[in-house]
Amino acid sequence: MALTGLSRCTYALWLAVVLDVVGLVTLLVGIFGNMQRGGRDYGDMLIYTGAIVVFASLIGWVFWYTGNIEISWEELASDYRPRDTKLHRIVRKISRSISMRNGDGRAAKAGTIRDISPHPKRGDRGHQEERGSKAEEPQRVSAMD
Known part of the structure; x- marks a missing residue:
């Protein structure tokens, strides 16, 4: 009976x-x-x-041991499937909020990327001056008028 555990990672075993x-x-x-x-x-x-x-020599023993760990493809796939737990949702939300920040720590505006594009879309050429200025607020209409 052949020892299959010794057949893999033989260099690490001999080193150890x-x-x-x-x-x-x-x-x-x-x-x-x-x-x-x-x-x-x-x-x-x-x-x-x-x-x-x-x-x-512990380095060689650790390499040999980890190189001989056997795991089935089914078990590997079940361990690394995407999970949607509460912790994952919290981490994803924090990651998105961090990545939406500028370098100076302030949150980026929703239209920042579109506003700094070097080539305006067709039809936007007449509105280039208004991009940097604040838009006028709409007039409020009361129900009594």
């Missing part, structure tokens, strides 16, 4: 195993070996180096 072996050997040599040369003790350096190499 080699770093573990090198780190453990370095650590043990630093602990039990008499590493003095020229009156200096190098045992502490080997202990720290071995610990760092063993810690670095």
Whole structure:
């Protein structure tokens, strides 16, 4: 019976195993070996180096483990389908309100994009002067008149 879990991400697995072996050997040599040369003790350096190499092997183990996680297409599709929950609606509303703001923090007017277009539509050529000015308010008519 073949182990299918070991067949994928073999480089990450070998990286993790080699770093573990090198780190453990370095650590043990630093602990039990008499590493003095020229009156200096190098045992502490080997202990720290071995610990760092063993810690670095965690990268290979994490890559190997995550590379071997199996998930079906149906389960993947059910996890990433668009949801319409209350939280999603709130986030969408906040996102839209932020994206409708100008760079100075003020809310953009509804017609801002149309007003700054460089090419006016046909029929608008006579009204270019009025774009920047305020439109006149309509006269109010009361029911008594």
